[in-house]
Amino acid sequence: MNERAWIRRLRARAAGAEYLTRGIGDDCAVLRAPPGAELLVTTDLFVEGTHFLRRTAPPRALGWRALARALSDIAAMGGSPLAYFVSIAAPEWACGHWLYDFYKGMAELGSRTGAVLAGGDTTRAGTLTCDLIVLGHSPAGSALRRDGAKPGDAIYVSGELGVEAKRRRVRFEPRLALGRYLRENRLASACMDLSDGLAMDLSRLCEESDVAAALVSPLPLAKGVASAKALTHGEDYELLFTAPARRRVPATFNGLPLTHIGVITAGKAGRVTLDAKPLAARGWDPFQS
Amino acid sequence: MNERAWIRRLRARAAGAEYLTRGIGDDCAVLRAPPGAELLVTTDLFVEGTHFLRRTAPPRALGWRALARALSDIAAMGGSPLAYFVSIAAPEWACGHWLYDFYKGMAELGSRTGAVLAGGDTTRAGTLTCDLIVLGHSPAGSALRRDGAKPGDAIYVSGELGVEAKRRRVRFEPRLALGRYLRENRLASACMDLSDGLAMDLSRLCEESDVAAALVSPLPLAKGVASAKALTHGEDYELLFTAPARRRVPATFNGLPLTHIGVITAGKAGRVTLDAKPLAARGWDPFQS
Numbered sequence: 334m335n336e337r338a339w340i341r342r343l344r345a346r347a348a349g350a351e352y353l354t355r356g357i358g359d360d361c362a363v364l365r366a367p368p369g370a371e372l373l374v375t376t377d378l379f380v381e382g383t384h385f386l387r388r389t390a391p392p393r394a395l396g397w398r399a400l401a402r403a404l405s406d407i408a409a410m411g412g413s414p415l416a417y418f419v420s421i422a423a424p425e426w427a428c429g430h431w432l433y434d435f436y437k438g439m440a441e442l443g444s445r446t447g448a449v450l451a452g453g454d455t456t457r458a459g460t461l462t463c464d465l466i467v468l469g470h471s472p473a474g475s476a477l478r479r480d481g482a483k484p485g486d487a488i489y490v491s492g493e494l495g496v497e498a499k500r501r502r503v504r505f506e507p508r509l510a511l512g513r514y515l516r517e518n519r520l521a522s523a524c525m526d527l528s529d530g531l532a533m534d535l536s537r538l539c540e541e542s543d544v545a546a547a548l549v550s551p552l553p554l555a556k557g558v559a560s561a562k563a564l565t566h567g568e569d570y571e572l573l574f575t576a577p578a579r580r581r582v583p584a585t586f587n588g589l590p591l592t593h594i595g596v597i598t599a600g601k602a603g604r605v606t607l608d609a610k611p612l613a614a615r616g617w618d619p620f621q622s
Numbered sequence: 623m624n625e626r627a628w629i630r631r632l633r634a635r636a637a638g639a640e641y642l643t644r645g646i647g648d649d650c651a652v653l654r655a656p657p658g659a660e661l662l663v664t665t666d667l668f669v670e671g672t673h674f675l676r677r678t679a680p681p682r683a684l685g686w687r688a689l690a691r692a693l694s695d696i697a698a699m700g701g702s703p704l705a706y707f708v709s710i711a712a713p714e715w716a717c718g719h720w721l722y723d724f725y726k727g728m729a730e731l732g733s734r735t736g737a738v739l740a741g742g743d744t745t746r747a748g749t750l751t752c753d754l755i756v757l758g759h760s761p762a763g764s765a766l767r768r769d770g771a772k773p774g775d776a777i778y779v780s781g782e783l784g785v786e787a788k789r790r791r792v793r794f795e796p797r798l799a800l801g802r803y804l805r806e807n808r809l810a811s812a813c814m815d816l817s818d819g820l821a822m823d824l825s826r827l828c829e830e831s832d833v834a835a836a837l838v839s840p841l842p843l844a845k846g847v848a849s850a851k852a853l854t855h856g857e858d859y860e861l862l863f864t865a866p867a868r869r870r871v872p873a874t875f876n877g878l879p880l881t882h883i884g885v886i887t888a889g890k891a892g893r894v895t896l897d898a899k900p901l902a903a904r905g906w907d908p909f910q911s
Binding site for chain 2 (some may be wrong): 337354355358359360361362363364365366371372373374375376377378380382383384406407409410412416418420421422451452453454455456457458459460462464466468469473476478479480525526540541
């Protein structure tokens with residue numbers, strides 16, 4: 334098989350997608366937005382050595398994961414995926430079978446979630462670097478945002494924290510159904526997905542909302558994971574959301590626990606405490622000068 | 623300055639953009655499509671060592687170029703840019719001033735062309751790898767495509783071929799105005815931009831349209847560039863288009879030459895000849911197995 338044959342196969346898969354007028358094979362993909370919808374756009378880098386090690390997982394599982402990370406951002410807005418685009422800078426070792434299987438992993442999750450491959454780019458590189466772009470949609474004005482948390486709102490998180498730190502679970506389910514449930518029922522005043530750890534991500538949500546947060550233990554930690562690790566390790570891909578105190582948030586959604594972990598306060602924007610002790614929110618900053 | 627301060631500055635620039643409901647700072651950007659429009663989406667990788675060498679140009683010029691390459695795809699569809707997204711995997715040497723200047727170069731071209739920075743991603747990597755995603759729009763059903771060329775159509779190219787091969791012109795103007803002119807006047811039956819050289823790109827257009835092409839010299843080569851080099855070097859970012867024989871295509875558009883270089887024929891799909899001799903269309907193929 335060569336690139337042309339492969340592209341023909343990918344195109345055949347996307348044929349008939351409702352809002353895709355023109356997919357792979359042109360300078361741009363051409364799409365329509367569903368009536369009354371706003372578009373959601375996210376881009377997510379997946380880099381060998383930074384986000385994954387090729388020897389630790391088969392390409393099919395890694396392809397799934399690459400797309401799942403981007404779909405998690407669509408979930409966090411309460412949206413539904415429409416199309417995805419894959420830009421891959423590939424080293425020699427990835428060309429051929431590895432790359433096919435990587436695309437197959439993405440296609441598996443894509444077909445489960447309604448996302449069709451609509452384009453992308455490929456080039457040569459020394460390190461495998463993959464950029465996943467997902468276009469999603471939600472009814473105009475309804476997308477869940479980070480900037481709506483108010484003092485007094487309760488803070489919730491889905492699932493368990495630190496599962497990733499414990500065992501490398503490569504394939505995971507982006508919380509699309511939960512995000513849509515929160516949006517449709519207007520339960521969440523703010524929402525985001527957990528990619529860099531609760532400490533950092535909650536601080537970001539609070540900064541956007543111009544509020545502070547007070548967490549109270551016990552947090553829903555995965556069994557056997559230390560609290561410090563669970564709070565900073567990242568890659569949880571659970572949803573973190575706030576809800577007005579008067580709203581009743583169920584204890585589970587489709588079997589997934591939704592745990593009340595604290596309250597939004599009127600303190601310094603972005604400040605987060607756990608049992609009244611400050612939690613440091615630090616990470617890599619490419620713009621530090 | 624740190625990432626938060628920098629992001630505040632970038633957000634301030636995008637404030638008030640007409641179709642952008644929510645830009646940088648959330649899990650996804652939220653956009654509306656202009657009324658009656660279709661959306662155009664393109665992604666374009668720009669990799670150190672493959673597409674540029676950092677020592678040969680200042681970061682501001684490279685930022686301009688990274689965005690210009692992606693805007694060239696919007697031009698090829700006859701579209702107008704709406705928003706762009708930048709995913710950067712950055713090595714240590716790029717963090718800080720280099721990265722600021724790179725973003726400034728993009729912003730310069732963005733503000734000239736109506737594209738606002740609406741999001742993206744950043745991560746660590748050994749090699750600078752940048753993915754530029756541009757969302758554009760055109761009235762529904764009007765986008766210029768690669769698959770409309772018919773036997774008997776005349777083939778045209780804008781500007782000169784091989785300028786890049788001659789001198790490293792880092793900043794270039796994407797042919798947005800020409801693309802819109804061709805679309806608005808329904809002049810082109812098919813169109814694409816030249817990124818991989820006339821030989822390869824014309825073959826792709828012909829394959830999409832299920833036709834062949836016969837080129838006739840002299841081609842509009844840049845002074846001092848050998849024909850073989852001009853045909854295969856790539857990075858011209860001119861528009862290649864076909865027009866029905868009865869349509870009068872002007873010799874210039876805003877001073878830019880539009881040269882008649884051949885004719886579409888009913889031969890084997892993708893076959894291209896120059897003065898009746900076959901032109902080979904070869905390039906890197908990451909899917910070869």
